Amino acid sequence: MTPVVEKIGAAVDQWVAANQAALSATRRHLHAHPELGYAEFETTSFLEERLRHHGLTPRRLPTGTGLTVDVGAGGGPVVVLRADIDALPLNDLKEVPYASTREGLAHACGHDVHTTVVLGVAVALASLDGLPGTVRCVFQPAEETVPGGATEVVASGVLDGASRAFALHCDPSIPAGTIGLRTGPITAACDRMDVTLTGPGGHTARPQLTVDLVDALGRLITDVPGLLSRQVDPRTGMSLVWGAVNAGVAANAIPQRGQLRGTVRVLDREAWKGAEELMRSLVTRVAAATGAEVDVDYIRGVPPVVNDPRAVALMRSAALETVGSDHVVLSAQSMGGEDFGWFADVMPIALARLGTHGGGAPLDLHRGTFDVDERALGVGVRLLARTALHALEADAEPQHSGPPAPPRTRRPAPGDTSSRPSVEETHRR
Ligand SMILES: [Zn+2]
Ligand SMILES: [Zn+2]
Numbered sequence: 001m002t003p004v005v006e007k008i009g010a011a012v013d014q015w016v017a018a019n020q021a022a023l024s025a026t027r028r029h030l031h032a033h034p035e036l037g038y039a040e041f042e043t044t045s046f047l048e049e050r051l052r053h054h055g056l057t058p059r060r061l062p063t064g065t066g067l068t069v070d071v072g073a074g075g076g077p078v079v080v081l082r083a084d085i086d087a088l089p090l091n092d093l094k095e096v097p098y099a100s101t102r103e104g105l106a107h108a109c110g111h112d113v114h115t116t117v118v119l120g121v122a123v124a125l126a127s128l129d130g131l132p133g134t135v136r137c138v139f140q141p142a143e144e145t146v147p148g149g150a151t152e153v154v155a156s157g158v159l160d161g162a163s164r165a166f167a168l169h170c171d172p173s174i175p176a177g178t179i180g181l182r183t184g185p186i187t188a189a190c191d192r193m194d195v196t197l198t199g200p201g202g203h204t205a206r207p208q209l210t211v212d213l214v215d216a217l218g219r220l221i222t223d224v225p226g227l228l229s230r231q232v233d234p235r236t237g238m239s240l241v242w243g244a245v246n247a248g249v250a251a252n253a254i255p256q257r258g259q260l261r262g263t264v265r266v267l268d269r270e271a272w273k274g275a276e277e278l279m280r281s282l283v284t285r286v287a288a289a290t291g292a293e294v295d296v297d298y299i300r301g302v303p304p305v306v307n308d309p310r311a312v313a314l315m316r317s318a319a320l321e322t323v324g325s326d327h328v329v330l331s332a333q334s335m336g337g338e339d340f341g342w343f344a345d346v347m348p349i350a351l352a353r354l355g356t357h358g359g360g361a362p363l364d365l366h367r368g369t370f371d372v373d374e375r376a377l378g379v380g381v382r383l384l385a386r387t388a389l390h391a392l393e394a395d396a397e398p399q400h401s402g403p404p405a406p407p408r409t410r411r412p413a414p415g416d417t418s419s420r421p422s423v424e425e426t427h428r429r
Contacts, residue, residue: 001321004132005389008125009321012385015124016378023120023377026050028098030112034087034105037142037149040065043085047119047139054123061156066141066149068158071125076133077395079388080165080347082153082340083118084111084143093368108370110170110356115139117168117354117380124385133392136162146192146301148339154346163395164311164350165343166387168380171331171353172363176373179319179383180331180353183312187305187338187351189272191264193240194297195220195283197247197290201256210254214247216290217258221245223286224279231278237267238275265335269306269344276300303341308348314394315350318386322379327355336365352387354380 001009016023035043044065051058051069058069066085070078087107092100100106122137138158142149153159171180197220199211207215225240232238240262247258264279266272276298287294319328331353343349357363358373 001317002393004130005386005393008128008130008389009382009386011128012121012124012382015127016120016381019120019124020378023116023381024374026119027112027116027374027377030115031098031107032101034092034100034102034107034112036089036105037086037145038063038065040085040141043115044139044141047085047115050119051122054126056122056126059158061141061152061158063141063149063152063156066139066153068136068138069122070134070136071122072131072134074134077392078134078136078162079391079395080136080138080159080162080343081118081121081384081388082138082140082165082167082343083114084140084149084339085115086111086142086144086149088144088366090366091368094371096371106368106370108367109144109365110370110372111143113170113354113356113372113377113380114168116377117384120377120381121385121388124381125388131392132389132396135388135392138165143339146299148302148342150302150339150342154342159343159346162347164308164314164348164391165340166311166315166350166352166384166391167340168352168354168384169338170356170365170372170376172357172365172370172372174329174353174355175357175359176355176376177323177379178327178329178355179323179379180329180355181312181316181319182331182333183307183309185267185269185304185306185333186331186353187341188237188333188335189266189269189275189304189341190301190335190337191266191272191275192299192301193262193264193279193283194299195260196295196297197258197287197292198295199254199256199292202254204252204254207254211291213255213258213292216287216292217245217247217260219290220260220283220286224282227282227286228278231282232271235268236271238264238271240264240279267304267333269304269341272303302337302339303344305338305341305349305351306344307350308344311348311350311391314390315352315383315387317390318383319352321386322382352383354383
């Protein structure tokens with residue numbers, strides 16, 4: 001630990017010890033007032049007011065919700081801490097004083113915790129002198145949508161000039177006071193594919209005179225996943241699983257139209273890039289043998305979050321100082337999606353798992369019963385503050401400056417939301 005990390009890190013520890021109740025109050029306020037993706041107006045105003053109150057100058061994102069704020073005296077390296085601020089369209093089933101006050105809306109993915117943690121880091125660091133660079137806190141909208149509010153953050157340019165980005169996500173499978181880390185992929189990509197087959201229809205007595213659409217659907221159902229397993233490296237974990245099949249009504253009539261819907265999940269980012277082309281080609285090849293007309297609607301979701309080894313190493317130093325080696329665990333790769341993966345288009349990233357289980361029955365994300373042990377809030381603040389300090393120190397040292405940031409590979413025009421599906425259509429996981 002360098003003297004700067006030691007000194008400012010200890011000051012953050014003191015800040016957390018003195019502000020535990022305030023952190024809980026913030027989290028409970030957010031928890032009671034959830035808002036859906038791109039509609040987080042009250043949440044954004046709340047954050048704006050709190051940041052201004054502590055002498056900071058937040059700027060709204062071009063999307064209208066979400067904001068970014070720079071902490072530090074200016075100059076030096078810039079590192080990003082990212083929180084997501086949106087909630088889910090489901091009922092809060094908990095009987096607690098801070099339960100959601102809004103019918104059909106709940107912070108069931110812990111984004112209230114992520115927001116409280118990054119706000120806490122911003123306020124804590126703003127009260128301290130000697131920060132060796134700039135900590136850019138990004139409060140991002142609409143994580144729970146496809147392709148996710150992270151795409152708007154990347155497109156808006158607010159990440160320009162930063163060297164690395166860090167985030168955390170609640171993990172109810174590990175106890176509060178524990179931090180999960182993993183180098184490489186930590187979440188999965190999940191795309192959606194809808195296949196529509198059409199044909200002339202006809203009598204089941206004479207399939208030779210038409211296209212047997214139900215038979216064609218059956219071939220696609222079994223042959224496409226089967227062929228896929230022989231066309232991709234099994235280690236990429238690419239899988240196609242159908243979730244819906246619909247065609248026909250009468251026992252003796254061949255229908256004119258049938259539809260399949262399924263999800264494509266991929267653990268590997270490179271393989272994900274080629275997934276759409278591969279799926280379209282497999283479906284087209286199998287359908288061609290049947291004579292049916294085929295239309296494929298492929299909806300790309302989010303890429304896997306692939307944790308950069310160096311960024312994880314910085315986070316590990318912070319985690320060891322925060323909770324000690326007995327409480328830093330290896331995190332498993334999740335099949336869930338997380339739009340923070342888009343940040344990796346422009347810089348190295350690392351996402352940590354923040355243990356939130358406080359004992360009692362097992363809890364899971366995206367359920368109305370989800371709650372956290374609020375001791376995790378202080379752990380999160382200390383972890384991300386120290387991570388930022390380590391990263392600033394590393395990026396200030398010439399011997400660790402490393403190669404320049406990778407070139408941008410994906411940057412849609414700012415404000416280009418023309419292809420953004422609605423929250424209802426896109427809610428996932
Ligand atoms: Zn979620
Ligand atoms: Zn989440």
